[in-house]
Amino acid sequence: MRVFLSVGLAVCTVASAQLTPVPPPPTGTPSHPFFITKTWIVGGIGDWDYLTMDPTARQLLIAHGAAVQVVDVETGALTGVVRGMRETHSVVLDPQGSFGYISDGPADLVRVFDRRTFQIVANIPTGPSPRSMALDPTSGLLFVVGSQTTPAAGQSGRQAQATVASRRASAGGGDGSRASPRGGPISTVTVIDVERRVPLAQIALSGSLGFAQGDGNGRVYITVSDRNQILKLDAQAIGSAVHRIIDMQSPARTVGGQITQASAQPPANPRNAASQKTSGAQAPEKGILLDWTPGTKAAPPADALPHVMALDSNCQRPRALALDPVHQRLFAACTNMRMVALNADTGRTVAALPIGIGADAIGYDANRGLIFTANGGNSGSLTVIRQDVTDTYSVVQILPTRQNARTLAINPSNGEVYLASVIYGAELNHPPINGAPLKISAVDSSFQVLVVGN
Numbered sequence: 483m484r485v486f487l488s489v490g491l492a493v494c495t496v497a498s499a500q501l502t503p504v505p506p507p508p509t510g511t512p513s514h515p516f517f518i519t520k521t522w523i524v525g526g527i528g529d530w531d532y533l534t535m536d537p538t539a540r541q542l543l544i545a546h547g548a549a550v551q552v553v554d555v556e557t558g559a560l561t562g563v564v565r566g567m568r569e570t571h572s573v574v575l576d577p578q579g580s581f582g583y584i585s586d587g588p589a590d591l592v593r594v595f596d597r598r599t600f601q602i603v604a605n606i607p608t609g610p611s612p613r614s615m616a617l618d619p620t621s622g623l624l625f626v627v628g629s630q631t632t633p634a635a636g637q638s639g640r641q642a643q644a645t646v647a648s649r650r651a652s653a654g655g656g657d658g659s660r661a662s663p664r665g666g667p668i669s670t671v672t673v674i675d676v677e678r679r680v681p682l683a684q685i686a687l688s689g690s691l692g693f694a695q696g697d698g699n700g701r702v703y704i705t706v707s708d709r710n711q712i713l714k715l716d717a718q719a720i721g722s723a724v725h726r727i728i729d730m731q732s733p734a735r736t737v738g739g740q741i742t743q744a745s746a747q748p749p750a751n752p753r754n755a756a757s758q759k760t761s762g763a764q765a766p767e768k769g770i771l772l773d774w775t776p777g778t779k780a781a782p783p784a785d786a787l788p789h790v791m792a793l794d795s796n797c798q799r800p801r802a803l804a805l806d807p808v809h810q811r812l813f814a815a816c817t818n819m820r821m822v823a824l825n826a827d828t829g830r831t832v833a834a835l836p837i838g839i840g841a842d843a844i845g846y847d848a849n850r851g852l853i854f855t856a857n858g859g860n861s862g863s864l865t866v867i868r869q870d871v872t873d874t875y876s877v878v879q880i881l882p883t884r885q886n887a888r889t890l891a892i893n894p895s896n897g898e899v900y901l902a903s904v905i906y907g908a909e910l911n912h913p914p915i916n917g918a919p920l921k922i923s924a925v926d927s928s929f930q931v932l933v934v935g936n
Contacts (some may be wrong), residue, residue, distance in 0.1 A: 483790070490691055491842045492935070502604070502631070504688070506896065509933050510935050513706070514709055514929050514936045515588060515936060516864070516866055516879055516881050516897070516934050516935065516936045517558065517880075517881065517934070517935075517936065518881075518932050518933065519898075519934065519935045520558060520932075520933040521551060521930050521932055522547075522558035522559075522732050522930060522931040522933065522934070523928070523929075523930050524544070524549060524551055524553060524560055524902075524930055524931055525560070525845065525926070525927050525928075525929055526546050526551055526926065526929050527547050527926040527929075528546060528548060528569070529546075529547060530544060530545060530546040530547070530548020530889070530902050530925070530929070531545040531546075531571040531572060531613070531889065532545050532571065532572040532573065532574065532614075532647055532843065532889050533545075533843075533847070533889050533890060533901075533902060534572070534573040534574070534891055534893035535555075535627070535892060535893055535894070535900070536893040537895060538573055538579055538599065538678040539551065539579075540554065540555050540556060540893075540895075541554060541555065541561070541849070542555050542596065542891060542900050542931065543573045543575075543582070543816055544902055544931070545570035545572055545584070545585075545904075546570065546929065547562050547569065547570070548565070548567050548568055548569060548570065548668075549564060549565050549570065550563070550564040550567075550570055550573055550584055550595075552564070552600060553931060554894060554921050555564045555898070555900070556753075558933070562594050562595075562600040563600065564582075564584065564601075564602065564753070564808050565594055565624040566593075566602055567584065567586045567589065568586055568587070568588040568589045569586065569587045569588050569589075569613055570585065570586060570587075571584075571585045571587050571612070571613040572585050572613060572614055572615050572674070574615045574616070574617045574624065575597070575617075575886065575916070576617065576619075577617075577619045577677065579596075579597065580596070580597060580877060581594055581595065581596060581647055582594070582595050582597050582702060583595075583615060583617070583624060583676070583851040585608075585612040585613055585614070585615055585626060586612070586670070587611045587612060587613060587629075587664050588611070588877040589608055590607060590611065590612065591606060591607060591608060591611070591612070591614060592605070592606040592615070592624070592626055592672075593605055593606075594606065594673060594679060598650055598653065600889050604679050604845060606674055606679055606680065606681060607673075607681055607767050607768045607769075608626050608628060608672040608684075608768070609626070609628035609671075609672045609684045609768070610628050610629050610670065610672030610839070611628055611629035612626045612627065612628050612672065612764035613627060613629070613692075614626075614627045614692065614694045614704075615627070615692045615694060616694035616696035616702045616703075616783075617676065617693055617696060617700075618700060618701075618702055618717035619698060619750075620679050620697050620699060620700045620717065620718065621718050621721045622675060622676055623673055623674065623676070623682075623717050623721050624673075624674040624676050624852065625668070625672075625673060625674075625677065625702050625704075625705060625717070625855040626671065626672040626673075626674060627669065627670075627671055627677075627692065627693075627853055628669060628671070628672060628684075628690050628691075628923070629669065629670075637641065639818070642768060642921035643792055651778050654661070654885055658748050660679050662811040666688065666689060666708055666709070667689065667690050667708070668686050668687065668688055668689075668690075668775055669686070669687055669689060669690060670684045670685065670686055670687070670690065671684070671685045671704070671715075672684050672685075672697070672768075672769065672790075672795055673685065673720065673769070677699065678820045679761040680727065680767075680769075681725045681767070681768055681769035682721075682725070682769050682770070683686050683724045683727075683728075683769045683770045683772050684768060684770070684771045684772070685720075685767055685772045685774050686771065686773045686774060686775055686933065687713070687774055687775060687788065688709075688770065688775045688776060689706035689707075689709045689711065690706060690707050691703045691704050691706055692705040692706070692707050692800070692802075693704070693800075693801065693802045694706070694803075695803040695804065695805055695806075695812075696717075697805050697807050697826070698807060699715065699807065700713060700716065700717050700718050701715065701716060701813060701826075702714075702715040702717055703715070703803055703805070705800040705801065705802070705803060705814065706787075706800075707799040707800055707801065707817070708799070708824075709791060709794045710792065710798060710799065711788070711790050711791060711792055711800075711801070712791045712793065712799065712800060712824070712829060713714075713788040713790060713791070713816065714788065714790050714791060714826075714829075715789075716785060716786065716789075719783070719785040719786040720782075720786045721787070721819050723782055723783050723785075723786035724770075724772070724924075728770065731770065731774065738765075744792065759764065761839075766882070774787070779801070784812070786873065791824070791829025792829065792830050793816075793822070793824075793829070793831070796816075796819040796831055797818070797819055797820055797822045797834070798816055798817055798820075799813055799815035799816060799817035799833070800814040800816050801814075801817055801841060801842055802814070802841065802842060802855075803815075803844065804842045804844045804845050804846040804903055805826065805846065806846055806848065806869070808848065808873045809891055810825065810826040810827055811823050811824065811825070811826060811832070811872065811873075812825075812829075812854055813844055813846060814824040814844070814865060815837060815839075815841040815842075815843070815844040815855045819836060819837055819838065819839055819841075820834050820837060821833065821834070821835050821837045821841075821844065821855055821865070821867060822834045822835075823835075823873070823875055824896070825847040832873045833873060833874075833875045834903070834916065835875055835876070836865075837855045837857060837866055837867075837877075838855065838857025838859065838860070838862075838863040838864075839857055839859030839860055839867040839881065840857040840859025840862075840888055841856060841857045841858070841859075841865075841886035842856060842858060842860040842889055843856045843887070843888065843889040843890045844856070844890075845890050845891065845899070846892075847892050847894065847897055848894070849894055849897070850897050851868060851869040851870070852866060852867065852868060852869065852897075853866075853867040853868075853875070854866055854867070854890060854891055854892065855867075856883075856887060856888050857883075858885065858887050858888025858889075859888075859890070860885070861882060861884070861885055862882065862883040862884045862885045862886065862887045862903070863880050863881060863882055863883055863897065864880070864881040864883050864887075864890075864901065864934060865877060865879075865880055866879040866880070878916075881934065883901055883903070883932060883934075884901075884903040884932065885903070885906070886904065887901040887902065887903040887905055887932060889901070889902060896935070896936045897936070898933055898934065899933075899934040899935070900931050900932070900933060900934070901931070901932045901934065902929070902930070902931055902932075903929075903930060903932060904920050904924045904928050904929045904930065905923045905924075905925050905928035905930075906924055906925065907922070907923070907925045907928075908921060908922050908923075909918045909921065909923070
């Protein structure tokens with residue numbers, strides 16, 4: 483027998499009150515406040531990550547454990563499942579509406595699936611542990627953010643990590659034990675040509691890279707949580723630089739002190755790239771490995787070098803990003819319970835407001851001028867921020883949700899917000915003895931979507 487535990491809903495007002503919000507907190511709720519209108523029981527097992535809204539098909543896609551669940555937002559019914567993966571993290575949809583891309587972390591793959599049949603049609607190798615992704619339609623490139631590592635951890639067995647270490651050593655880093663001039667981890671960004679479905683390059687960058695967000699017009703932004711930074715990437719410039727390097731290189735050719743172990747030319751059959759195996763420290767199907775961390779000899783061209791936007795004290799350890807492309811404003815949810823609005827070009831902070839604890843996703847509703855942060859810490863809450871004019875923002879509501887409701891998606895047609903959560907319970911068939919604590923765990927069959935509307 484499993485007993486379900488009710489988690490009290492409360493707002494973390496004490497912690498928020500300790501902050502000095504800019505502008506001041508609201509004095510009342512909006513005339514039409516948001517509330518949880520429906521709950522859809524989706525089921526399934528495993529942990530979950532990002533949610534993606536398909537406004538054309540009116541479907542919500544949820545990266546949930548080893549599958550991606552597809553929910554009809556008109557009925558709340560589970561209408562499809564993309565299976566055959568190890569652990570999914572994020573879903574990106576192509577602009578044409580035919581295919582989607584799923585990051586499968588433990589498999590070091592991006593899975594391509596048909597959005598009509600929900601069948602996987604291709605596998606694209608990536609760097610270690612891919613999670614967040616951003617697709618730039620102007621260049622046709624998919625940027626896949628991988629996990630962090632230090633070169634000293636290259637003996638873990640992941641080829642990309644070992645190659646970063648060896649290349650840093652050949653570039654003047656001694657035994658390769660240092661991470662970067664500033665210390666700390668190194669992350670990888672895999673650049674994928676989505677038309678040919680081949681990885682062009684793995685780019686090693688300093689810092690703990692996290693969430694990626696594209697503006698749809700050639701720029702990609704990535705959080706660097708351990709350095710309180712946001713990287714701005716020029717997709718077209720990076721694509722051009724990578725192609726120039728590919729054109730210059732041949733098997734085992736040395737370029738600027740960096741040795742490429744295998745040919746950078748794409749495989750003859752790009753759709754079957756994942757099935758091709760070769761020897762060497764860097765398998766060709768993973769693309770060439772470029773070390774763009776500071777201090778390396780083979781520095782990227784100036785126009786391709788990611789631009790670092792340093793955040794001020796208002797934001798500590800940024801976790802998630804959303805974008806207002808019309809006004810060129812970038813919104814970052816930060817670990818210190820702040821949302822900051824930034825000039826997307828310069829990185830200058832134009833506003834900072836309090837949010838809840840544990841925000842792992844932020845969304846912008848351009849049709850209504852609203853920003854939402856999913857705060858999964860404590861009892862859970864949804865912060866609603868109104869954008870009155872370009873640089874005037876105010877918190878208009880804090881809606882209690884549920885513990886661990888930390889990711890969200892917005893339906894642009896009706897303004898609904900979707901959050902995923904699960905009920906926690908205790909198994910009492912074998913109760914604890916000798917004063918042991920009661921074990922609380924997620925009830926897999928209770929996985930659900932909270933529908934928020936007004």
